Amino acid sequence: QQQVKQSPQSLIVQKGGISIINCAYENTAFDYFPWYQQFPGKGPALLIAIRPDVSEKKEGRFTISFNKSAKQFSLHIMDSQPGDSATYFCAASITVYQAYNTDKLIFGTGTRLQVFP
């Protein structure tokens, strides 16, 4: 199954709070898990990413937690700020063997985060 399930669909957090977005997958062939951030009217931009041999990766206020056995990973935003208000997409990368071998990104359905002052 080449699907990535993401929840919640929307999230409202007070300034200073912790935002948590969860994703789950079935296919163990996925080998790279990035998170993208998208502001209204803009294209997605890479926020942070992790490989399955690592259980946690932290960059500033953003942390990915990865549970390989449960096939789940999550994004934690500490000290959430109004500027973090955006849509967040988890994704998983898989190598596809077609006419041209390449890695494809399978995206989750997105989480709209709103951080109120």
Next chain:
Amino acid sequence: NAGVTQTPKFRVLKTGQSMTLLCAQDMNHEYMYWYRQDPGMGLRLIHYSVGEGTTAKGEVPDGYNVSRLKKQNFLLGLESAAPSQTSVYFCASSYGTGGSYEQYFGPGTRLTVT
């Protein structure tokens, strides 16, 4: 550097009309991609290219054609637009393949088919 640019930004088509979306990148990237973004469905890969003169199908290729005549440009064509193709279209590019090569996205084209 402009990064990835897309033209046009908005377009309204009538059913059956055709159009071409242009994507340009100035980062000398080999790989380019076209995605569509629909509410509640995330981004889905339409077609991709691994270099000048190459194209390949993604998850949802039906109703679309692409061309990569120049390394910096990736064109997405709709020969006979349908209301189901109403969407926001994003182009992306990357230096290489493999998840660790970041995909850089353009600002998107909002297409409405009536």
